[in-house]
Amino acid sequence: MLQVHSLNKNFRDFRVLKDIYLNAEKGQIYGLVGSNGCGKTTLLKHIIQVYRQDTGEIYLDEEVIDENSEKIKSFYYVQDDLFFPQGSTLKSLFDYERLLYSDMSGEKFSKLAEFFNVDVNKRLSTMSKGQKRQAAFVLAMSANPKVLLLDEIVDGLDAVVRRKFWNVLIKEVMENEITVIISSHALKELDNICDKVGIMHEGEIIREEEMDTLKEDIKRVQFAVEGEFQETAGSAFTVVKSVKIGSVYFATLRGSVEDFKRSLEERYQVLIFDELPINLEEIFITELGGAGYGTEEYDAQ
Numbered sequence: 693m694l695q696v697h698s699l700n701k702n703f704r705d706f707r708v709l710k711d712i713y714l715n716a717e718k719g720q721i722y723g724l725v726g727s728n729g730c731g732k733t734t735l736l737k738h739i740i741q742v743y744r745q746d747t748g749e750i751y752l753d754e755e756v757i758d759e760n761s762e763k764i765k766s767f768y769y770v771q772d773d774l775f776f777p778q779g780s781t782l783k784s785l786f787d788y789e790r791l792l793y794s795d796m797s798g799e800k801f802s803k804l805a806e807f808f809n810v811d812v813n814k815r816l817s818t819m820s821k822g823q824k825r826q827a828a829f830v831l832a833m834s835a836n837p838k839v840l841l842l843d844e845i846v847d848g849l850d851a852v853v854r855r856k857f858w859n860v861l862i863k864e865v866m867e868n869e870i871t872v873i874i875s876s877h878a879l880k881e882l883d884n885i886c887d888k889v890g891i892m893h894e895g896e897i898i899r900e901e902e903m904d905t906l907k908e909d910i911k912r913v914q915f916a917v918e919g920e921f922q923e924t925a926g927s928a929f930t931v932v933k934s935v936k937i938g939s940v941y942f943a944t945l946r947g948s949v950e951d952f953k954r955s956l957e958e959r960y961q962v963l964i965f966d967e968l969p970i971n972l973e974e975i976f977i978t979e980l981g982g983a984g985y986g987t988e989e990y991d992a993q
């Protein structure tokens with residue numbers, strides 16, 4: 693299990709990470725999601741030991757991880773802004789990284805390069821953004837890491853390649869019990885992929901939860917009633933947000949849908965009532981809205 697325990701970091705007088713706790717299990721895909729500039733990349737760079745925290749610890753299987761740990765050699769980080777040495781090709785990087793990672797597999801490298809149709813002898817500097825990301829991913833998976841940190845990895849990938857990417861990732865995680873932490877804004881895709889989610893805002897993980905538990909907590913409903921609906925709170929539910937489109941209301945709730953429906957029926961004649969599937973994007977907006985993020989309305993006048 694990978695754990696971050698009470699981690700704090702200041703860049704001069706800017707408190708970028710505030711008492712971070714993160715827990716990711718073996719064989720788990722952990723989605724690290726959050727507002728722009730909230731500290732996701734900075735947190736990943738602490739886990740991989742690019743940055744040193746002011747206070748707090750990082751553990752893998754209860755062993756403290758620092759830049760001298762033997763276990764850090766089984767961590768692999770694919771960064772957001774990819775950098776490759778001048779003149780390098782994927783093959784030359786593979787030959788170099790073979791010296792750093794003891795489990796680097798030539799067989800997996802060839803198989804994945806072929807699967808993603810990456811030319812291993814082409815200079816990386818001449819590749820497109822999406823091709824570079826695929827090349828970086830091929831290299832990362834070939835290293836057979838125990839902990840894989842992926843920062844905005846699907847950014848710039850077309851829909852077909854994204855699907856291939858998720859496919860490989862899921863199979864590799866299942867087969868080799870890798871712990872994956874993936875920072876991304878692609879919430880619709882993470883929704884289908886992640887076992888657990890950490891929602892970050894302004895340097896804090898404001899919520900960490902198994903995906904299934906998150907989805908039990910927040911609900912979406914659509915309904916239509918005779919007359920104008922007025923928001924109300926009940927003892928077993930809270931209406932987080934409601935909007936009216938045509939004659940139908942869409943509401944996000946916390947708590948019991950049944951109690952909300954009962955409270956509607958007590959006050960109105962209910963014409964339509966349906967519970968809708970909830971997705972990570974909706975949960976994200978609700979949780980960050982609760983933290984006061986993105987709640988303001990734009991007035992064009």
Ligand SMILES: Nc1ncnc2c1ncn2[C@@H]1O[C@H](COP(=O)(O)OP(=O)(O)OP(=O)(O)O)[C@@H](O)[C@H]1O
Binds near residue numbers: 708728
């Ligand atoms: N080396 C640094 N020195 C000072 N401030 C930094 C440094 N690196 C990052 N920051 C600041 O720390 C904050 C967090 O940045 P970070 O890149 O971790 O955010 P992020 O969550 O990955 O954002 P995004 O989703 O926009 O990529 C930002 O305000 C950024 O300006």
